[in-house]
Amino acid sequence: MANGQYCNRIARCESPAPVDGKLALMTHDAVDPALVPQRTLYTGARMPAIGLGTFGSDHVSADEIAAAVKGAAEVGYRHFDCASVYGNEAQIGPVFEDIVCRGIPRRELWIVSKLWNDKHAEEDVIPSCRKSLADLRLDYLDVYLVHWPFPNFHPPGCDVTSRSPAARPYIHADFMKTWRQMEKLVDLGLVKHIGTSNMTVPKLELLLRDARIKPAVNEMELHPHFQQPELFEFVRSNGIQPVGYCPIGSPNRPERDRTPEDTVDIEDPVIAGIARRVGVHPAVICLKWAVQRGQTPIPLSSKRRNYLANLQGVVSDPLTTEDMRAIAAIDKRCRLIKGQVFLWKAGQTWEDLWDLEGVIEQ
Numbered sequence: 001m002a003n004g005q006y007c008n009r010i011a012r013c014e015s016p017a018p019v020d021g022k023l024a025l026m027t028h029d030a031v032d033p034a035l036v037p038q039r040t041l042y043t044g045a046r047m048p049a050i051g052l053g054t055f056g057s058d059h060v061s062a063d064e065i066a067a068a069v070k071g072a073a074e075v076g077y078r079h080f081d082c083a084s085v086y087g088n089e090a091q092i093g094p095v096f097e098d099i100v101c102r103g104i105p106r107r108e109l110w111i112v113s114k115l116w117n118d119k120h121a122e123e124d125v126i127p128s129c130r131k132s133l134a135d136l137r138l139d140y141l142d143v144y145l146v147h148w149p150f151p152n153f154h155p156p157g158c159d160v161t162s163r164s165p166a167a168r169p170y171i172h173a174d175f176m177k178t179w180r181q182m183e184k185l186v187d188l189g190l191v192k193h194i195g196t197s198n199m200t201v202p203k204l205e206l207l208l209r210d211a212r213i214k215p216a217v218n219e220m221e222l223h224p225h226f227q228q229p230e231l232f233e234f235v236r237s238n239g240i241q242p243v244g245y246c247p248i249g250s251p252n253r254p255e256r257d258r259t260p261e262d263t264v265d266i267e268d269p270v271i272a273g274i275a276r277r278v279g280v281h282p283a284v285i286c287l288k289w290a291v292q293r294g295q296t297p298i299p300l301s302s303k304r305r306n307y308l309a310n311l312q313g314v315v316s317d318p319l320t321t322e323d324m325r326a327i328a329a330i331d332k333r334c335r336l337i338k339g340q341v342f343l344w345k346a347g348q349t350w351e352d353l354w355d356l357e358g359v360i361e362q
Contacts, residue, residue: 025103029308031076033108035315039296041193041216042239047110047142049291050314051079052307053245053300055086058157058254060302062088066095068302073099075308081219081243081298083114083147084132087156093137111136112143112217114197115182117342120151120174125181129190143217144191146182148198149175150353154341160256167344169362172206183213193217198339200355201234208238219243222295223250224286225265227331236294247290247297248283250336263334270326274319281306284313289327292318 037049052072056065065088069080073095080096082089100106113136119128129144151174152167182194195217196204208214218235222228222244235242246253249265265271266282275282283299283306290297291314301307319327338350352361 025074025099026076027074030074031308031311031315033076033078036076036078036311037291037314039241041241042214043193043216045142045192045216047217047241047296048077048079049296050077050287050311051081051110051112051243051296051298052077053298054080054082054088054092055300056088056302057252059252060300062091064302065300066091068300068307070095070099071304072307072311073104075304076311077307078104078108079110079112079296079298081112081245082132082136083116083145084119084128084135085114085116085147085156089113089132089135093135097137106138110142111138112145113141114145114147115178117148117151118153120146120178122177122181125178126185126188126190129185133190140189141191143193143195144182144185145195145197145217145219146175146178148339148342149196149203150339150342150344151178152342152344158341160338160340162341163343164341167342169344170203170360172203172210172360175203175207176210179207179211183211186213195219195240199231200360201231202355202358202360204234204238204240214238215240217241217243219245219298221246221335221337222290222297223247223265223336224268224271224289224327224330225249225263225332225334226336227328229331232295242295244290244295244297246336247299248286253336257337259338261334262336263332268330270330274323274326278319280313281309284309285319285323285327288313288316288319289324292324 038046039049040046054065069092113132115128149170152164154162154164185191193216195215197219199218218240223246232242265286271282271285275285287297287310299310339353340350342353
C-alpha cells in the first residue's frame, strides 16, 4: 500500500450506512452529485465536470482551504484539484480521511495532485508522488500532473522578476525522462491517470509521439477572455480532457501576477448582462459556459455561499445557444498567468514560454 497507515481506516469506511436515507455528510441544501455532468476519459473513467481548486495563494490559509474542501464535499463536490506546491496537502488529507469515513466512498471522489518543478529528476518523481499521497492520506490519486513543463524552481510567493540561476528551456529528452517515471506511477498503482499542465501544442505533439501512456488531462488557463481555441481543440481531438484553471478570471490573484493590460471577465458587459437575466453572479455564468463548452473548471472559493452557488449553477438550466455564441465572441486572448519566473535567459518576454509561433523556444 502507498500509505498503509491510513488504508485500513479508509477501507472500513468504504461502505458507510446512510442516515435517514441520506449520507451523514451531506447537508440539506446539497447538490446531488449524480446531477453533475461527467467527462469520460480515454480509459473509460468518469471525472466530474467541475472541481474545487485548492490554491489559496496569498489570501487563503491552508486551514481555510481544508475547511472549504470539507464544506464543498458536504454540498456535493467530488472533484478536488490539489498540488504539493500549494502547501496545504497535509491539512487537506485529514479532511479526505474524514469525509470517506462519514459517508463518501473513496471511489466516488476524484482527487488530483501535481509534480512540482524542482522534482522533475528521475529519482524524485515517485518519492514526490508518495509524499503527496501520504499528506493527502490516500492510497492512490485519480490524476497526477506535471505542473509545468519547465524544471525551473522558484520559491513560493516570489516576485515575477525572480529567476532561477539553473533555469533552462523545455528540453524534450529531459521531459521524457520525467514522463517515464510518471508512467511508472501508473504501473505501480499509485495513480490511475497521468497528465500535463501549462503545455502547448508543439510540446504535446512531441509527448504524444513518444509516450507509452498518454496524458489523460491537460490543465490550462481557460476563461471567457482567454479561450485558447487552438490548444482546446487539439487536446480534445487527441482524447485529452481540458481542465481549466482561473475559470472566472482569477480576480483575487496576487498583485505580483497582475499587469496593466489584464482584463476582468466578470465585468465584461456580455457576461454581466447574461448574469442579470439569469439572476446569478457573473462568476456562475463563466462556469456554466465552461462546462457547456466542454472543459472542466476548477474554481476556488473558501466561502460556502460561493462554492455552493457555483455547483448549483452548473446543474441548473443551460445557457442558450445565443449566450454561448456571444461569450465565444468576447475572447480577448488575455493570459493572466504568464509564468515569467520560468524564463531562462536575459532579454526574454513571457511570450517565449508559450510557443506562440508554433515552435518551441530555445
